[in-house]
Amino acid sequence: xxxxxxxxxxxxxxxxxxxxxxxxxxxxxxxxxxxxxxxxxxxxxxxxxxxxxxxxxxxxxxxxxxxxxxxxxxxxxxxxxxxxxxxxxxxxxxxxxxxxxxxxxxxxxxxxxxxxxxxxxxxxxxxxxxxxxxxxxxxxxxxxxxx
Amino acid sequence: xxxxxxxxxxxxxxxxxxxxxxxxxxxxxxxxxxxxxxxxxxxxxxxxxxxxxxxxxxxxxxxxxxxxxxxxxxxxxxxxxxxxxxxxxxxxxxxxxxxxxxxxxxxxxxxxxxxxxxxxxxxxxxxxxxxxxxxxxxxxxxxxxxxxxxxxxxxxxxxxxxxxxxxxxxxxxxxxxxxxxxxxxxxxxxxxxxxxxxxxxxxxxxxxxxxxxxxxxxxxxxxxxxxxxxxxxxxxxxxxxxxxxxxxxxxxxxxxxxxxxxxxxxxxxxxxxxxxxxxxxxxxxxxxxxxxxxxxxxxxxxxxxxxxxxxxxxxxxxx
Numbered sequence: 001x002x003x004x005x006x007x008x009x010x011x012x013x014x015x016x017x018x019x020x021x022x023x024x025x026x027x028x029x030x031x032x033x034x035x036x037x038x039x040x041x042x043x044x045x046x047x048x049x050x051x052x053x054x055x056x057x058x059x060x061x062x063x064x065x066x067x068x069x070x071x072x073x074x075x076x077x078x079x080x081x082x083x084x085x086x087x088x089x090x091x092x093x094x095x096x097x098x099x100x101x102x103x104x105x106x107x108x109x110x111x112x113x114x115x116x117x118x119x120x121x122x123x124x125x126x127x128x129x130x131x132x133x134x135x136x137x138x139x140x141x142x143x144x145x146x147x
Numbered sequence: 148x149x150x151x152x153x154x155x156x157x158x159x160x161x162x163x164x165x166x167x168x169x170x171x172x173x174x175x176x177x178x179x180x181x182x183x184x185x186x187x188x189x190x191x192x193x194x195x196x197x198x199x200x201x202x203x204x205x206x207x208x209x210x211x212x213x214x215x216x217x218x219x220x221x222x223x224x225x226x227x228x229x230x231x232x233x234x235x236x237x238x239x240x241x242x243x244x245x246x247x248x249x250x251x252x253x254x255x256x257x258x259x260x261x262x263x264x265x266x267x268x269x270x271x272x273x274x275x276x277x278x279x280x281x282x283x284x285x286x287x288x289x290x291x292x293x294x295x296x297x298x299x300x301x302x303x304x305x306x307x308x309x310x311x312x313x314x315x316x317x318x319x320x321x322x323x324x325x326x327x328x329x330x331x332x333x334x335x336x337x338x339x340x341x342x343x344x345x346x347x348x349x350x351x352x353x354x355x356x357x358x359x360x361x362x363x364x365x366x367x368x369x370x371x372x373x374x375x376x377x378x379x380x381x382x383x384x385x386x387x388x389x390x391x392x393x394x395x396x397x398x399x400x401x402x403x404x405x406x407x408x409x410x411x412x413x414x415x416x417x418x419x420x421x422x423x424x425x426x427x428x429x430x431x432x433x434x435x436x437x438x439x440x441x442x443x444x445x446x447x448x449x450x451x452x453x454x455x456x457x458x459x460x461x462x463x464x465x466x
Contacts, residue, residue: 100217107224114231121238128245135252142259146266 048095053086056102063109071119072112079108171219172206179203179226182233191240192233199229335373337361342377347384353391353464356384358419360457368414370422381461382426391463393428395419395435398442398460400453405439413437419459 060079069076086101179199182188202222338361347356358381362374385393397412416435424430445452
């Protein structure tokens with residue numbers, strides 16, 4: 001009697017935890033979901049760079065010390081504000097926000113640099129056009145002397 | 148009931164929020180389209196444009212709740228970057244064009260400068276030549292002036308020498324003239340004294356006044372000027388006898404031929420007659436006769452005798 005009960009229990013357990021039982025399907029489902037979450041999380045972890053903020057901080061400092069500051073004050077102001085936010089995000093371990101803020105700051109830095117370059121090019125172009133005008137006037141003057 | 152109101156509020160809010168985001172996306176898309184249409188930026192910033200376009204397009208593909216703020220932000224920034232990169236490349240292109248134009252002008256300027264320099268050199272050369280010619284001309288003029296001045300100096304010196312010589316000569320002449328004058332004065336004095344000392348003598352023909360040969364130039368019938376000017380004594384003698392006829396006789400010494408002496412004596416007698424007429428004596432009263440050497444009053448063998456024989460007698464004939 002006792003052994004038959006045990007057998008029953010055993011068979012019940014076996015049937016309950018067999019690979020193809022209803023319960024085992026749920027387990028597989030949970031495991032699958034966990035695997036997906038783990039893989040996604042790993043991917044996210046792979047994209048996150050712990051040192052990114054510090055590298056950016058150094059680059060921002062260099063940028064602020066450069067002549068770009070005079071040309072792109074709004075961008076610099078924005079960068080400074082976003083740096084504070086990124087610092088806070090890093091402190092709160094909000095990696096997603098930190099990553100986004102870093103991307104935004106980099107975009108602003110690139111724009112600031114582009115603004116500086118465009119300004120420089122504009123100045124260069126004006127200067128060159130002045131040179132061209134002066135050269136044309138000088139050439140005309142020379143040609144007058146030949147007449 | 149309470150839950151339904153809250154959920155409705157959330158739905159309205161979310162739909163309003165979604166509408167706002169849609170507007171923002173649309174504005175972004177239109178801005179990109181406008182930028183894409185700008186002609187001058189068309190060749191530039193192609194990669195950045197693609198990135199911006201993809202960013203904006205991805206915003207429309209996001210989940211039903213609408214794009215996230217970060218994606219919108221990044222899309223906007225990508226568009227700004229695209230604009231700036233296009234502007235940058237456009238400016239670089241313009242700069243390259245200007246640089247190229249500058250190079251072309253520089254080359255042309257160098258060529259023209261070379262031409263101008265050549266022209267200036269030619270002008271300078273010409274000017275130099277002209278200046279050299281001018282200097283040569285001035286030098287020649289100076290030399291000519293100098294030569295002329297030297298000539299003038301030489302001429303002046305010669306003239307000076309000549310003047311000195313002339314002065315010396317003149318001095319000599321003056322000295323001689325003075326001597327001559329002295330002699331002439333002495334002669335005139337002597338002549339005057341002789342004329343003043345003339346006396347008449349009574350002869351058979353009448354009263355006779357004799358003029359010595361001192362009255363005439365040697366071997367000539369010309370009466371000396373001094374004798375003419377001092378003839379008053381003779382005139383006074385004649386005027387003392389206005390009714391008498393006058394005979395003027397010319398005599399010579401025996402030197403020379405007889406005919407010569409006769410002729411000379413006649414000429415002297417005629418000269419005295421003419422002088423008397425000039426002094427107012429009536430010509431009819433006067434007869435001039437040349438006696439030659441026929442009536443000597445002294446010995447013709449001595450000089451003093453010859454001197455006495457050379458004479459003109461003015462005879463106031465007896466009535």
